[in-house]
Amino acid sequence: MGAGVFHTLVAVAYRGTETAPDPVPQALVLTGIVVAVSATALALTLGQRLDQQDD
Amino acid sequence: MRARNLVIAVTLAFLGIYLAWVFLEGVTGQTDARLADLALARIPESGVSNPVTAVLLNFRAYDTLLELAVLLAAILGIWSTGSAVPGFVPAGPVLSSLTASVVPLLVLTAGYMLWVGAHSPGGAFQAGALLGAAGVIMRLSGRPNAGLPPLPWLRVATVLGVLAFTVTALALMGAGAGFLTFPLAVAKWVILAIETAATLAIGAALAAAYLAGEPVVATGTTATSPGGSER
Amino acid sequence: MTEVLLAFDLLLSTTLVGLAMAALTSREPRRAVILFIAFGLLLALVWARLRAPDVALAEAAIGAGLAGALMLSAARRATGSRPSRNKTRPANEER
Numbered sequence: 001m002g003a004g005v006f007h008t009l010v011a012v013a014y015r016g017t018e019t020a021p022d023p024v025p026q027a028l029v030l031t032g033i034v035v036a037v038s039a040t041a042l043a044l045t046l047g048q049r050l051d052q053q054d055d
Numbered sequence: 056m057r058a059r060n061l062v063i064a065v066t067l068a069f070l071g072i073y074l075a076w077v078f079l080e081g082v083t084g085q086t087d088a089r090l091a092d093l094a095l096a097r098i099p100e101s102g103v104s105n106p107v108t109a110v111l112l113n114f115r116a117y118d119t120l121l122e123l124a125v126l127l128a129a130i131l132g133i134w135s136t137g138s139a140v141p142g143f144v145p146a147g148p149v150l151s152s153l154t155a156s157v158v159p160l161l162v163l164t165a166g167y168m169l170w171v172g173a174h175s176p177g178g179a180f181q182a183g184a185l186l187g188a189a190g191v192i193m194r195l196s197g198r199p200n201a202g203l204p205p206l207p208w209l210r211v212a213t214v215l216g217v218l219a220f221t222v223t224a225l226a227l228m229g230a231g232a233g234f235l236t237f238p239l240a241v242a243k244w245v246i247l248a249i250e251t252a253a254t255l256a257i258g259a260a261l262a263a264a265y266l267a268g269e270p271v272v273a274t275g276t277t278a279t280s281p282g283g284s285e286r
Numbered sequence: 287m288t289e290v291l292l293a294f295d296l297l298l299s300t301t302l303v304g305l306a307m308a309a310l311t312s313r314e315p316r317r318a319v320i321l322f323i324a325f326g327l328l329l330a331l332v333w334a335r336l337r338a339p340d341v342a343l344a345e346a347a348i349g350a351g352l353a354g355a356l357m358l359s360a361a362r363r364a365t366g367s368r369p370s371r372n373k374t375r376p377a378n379e380e381r
Contacts, residue, residue, distance in 0.1 A: 022091035023106035026338045027115055030107065031122045033344050034180055034257070037353050038129035041264035044360040045133045048267060051364060107340040168343075176339035184347035191355050261352050265359065 102242025103173040111178065112246045116220075116235040123216040123253060130213055130260045139268035145197035154196040161189040169254050173243065179250040183257025190262025200270045201262045209259060209270065216256030220249050295335060302328050315361035319354060326350025 094110055101109035111119050146154065165185040172178030194201035203209050223245055224235045232238050237245045263270065305328065309321035326349045333342035 023094050023110045024090040024115070026107050026341055027110035027118070029338070029341050030111060030180055030344050031118050033341070033349050034122055035125050037261075037348050037356075038126045038264070040353055041261075041356050042129045042132045044356055045136055045264075045267045048360055048363055049136045105340075176343055178340065181340075181343045181347055184344065184352060187352050188347065188355075191352065261348075265352075265356060267359070 100239055100242075102237060102239060102246055105172060105174050105176065105178070107176070108172050108178050108246070112249060113237060113242065116224075119253070120217065120220045120224075120235070123220060123256060126257065126260050127213060127217055130263055133264055133267065134269040137268050138271050139199070139266040146195075150196050154192055158189045158192060158202070161185050161192070165189075165254065165258070169250055170247075172250065173247070179253040180257060182250075182254040184261065186254065186258025187261025187265075190258065191265050194262070194265060201266060203259060203262055203266075203270060206270060209263065212255055212259035213263065214256070215259075216249075216253040219252030223249055298328065298332060298335070302332065315364055316358070319357040319361050322357065323350050323354035326354065 094114060095106060097114070098104065098106055098109050101113040103109050103112070145151075162185075165182040168177040168182040168185060169179065172182070190201040190203060204212065227237065227245070228234045302325065305321055305325040309318050309325055312318040312321060327346060330342045330346035330350065333339070333345055
């Protein structure tokens with residue numbers, strides 16, 4: 001789903017100008033990727049801890 | 056209960072449509088406020104010539120600062136869940152010699168990415184990711200702490216991005232420019248300094264995230280890692 | 287030239303959607319993660335086609351590479367600690 005949102009943003013950025021793509025949405029997406037990965041890492045670690053507690 | 060859910064859904068849908076409209080208007084609208092023209096026209100004032108780096112580190116520096124803070128918060132969250140899981144078994148000769156040649160190459164490429172980000176694709180995130188990948192490879196080849204420095208230094212490294220960003224911004228504010236406003240004369244070097252700190256922080260944070268817990272204080276050599284549970 | 291590019295774009299987007307659905311519907315964690323990595327790498331190609339090389343680099347390195355490595359180790363621990371819980375069918379049927 002996150003990838004879908006990113007995709008829409010960059011597609012809009014591409015459409016925006018014919019000559020040079022808009023750098024603002026690209027920067028937003030770049031930030032978004034890093035934030036998404038940090039959230040994923042935290043979630044995976046929490047999930048593993050839960051798993052360990054179950055055992 | 057059902058009616059309330061419906062109200063929430065409709066409100067959220069309207070909010071989403073409104074946000075999308077605002078975004079589209081900012082990006083594709085025919086008004087003077089189009090973001091692309093605004094950003095592209097002011098690139099000469101930013102100190103770098105790669106538009107994406109200009110937006111990330113200068114025009115929208117707040118976003119990047121807060122993003123580094125999010126990364127830091129995620130790492131602190133991971134560390135607060137307990138200590139790292141046991142390390143991998145020490146690598147065989149082929150993998151360790153491969154690691155020995157690939158890791159310096161990755162660090163070199165990270166430095167290149169960092170430098171080249173000022174005028175062509177690249178920058179702190181990509182360089183940081185390469186450093187993180189170097190850490191993952193070292194972990195996979197048997198180093199329990201993924202080649203990361205001892206814990207006190209690791210703490211410094213993870214905070215470094217946010218710290219350098221804030222200190223530079225505050226110093227510039229003290230010098231008369233605004234918070235996160237870089238004067239053109241020093242902009243290039245300020246951006247490069249912040250990017251270097253951010254690269255180290257991102258690399259350390261991503262490699263630390265792969266450990267899935269606070270690194271265990273290493274007392275012995277890598278051979279003592281209680282391997283066997285993972286391959 | 288434009289026809290070739292159009293065909294390439296079409297192929298790329300259909301493969302992307304196919305990979306995404308395969309990753310989401312896969313029951314075995316390891317298989318899902320590998321599909322996710324493939325998805326991320328193709329997505330990086332799409333960014334390059336949309337003339338966003340910065341995003342393409344970040345996606346390939348962070349989105350596919352590091353996130354993939356994180357998920358792979360998590361998947362291994364999940365299946366390693368409990369071989370029977372994550373599947374309704376025997377594991378060897380999935381391959």
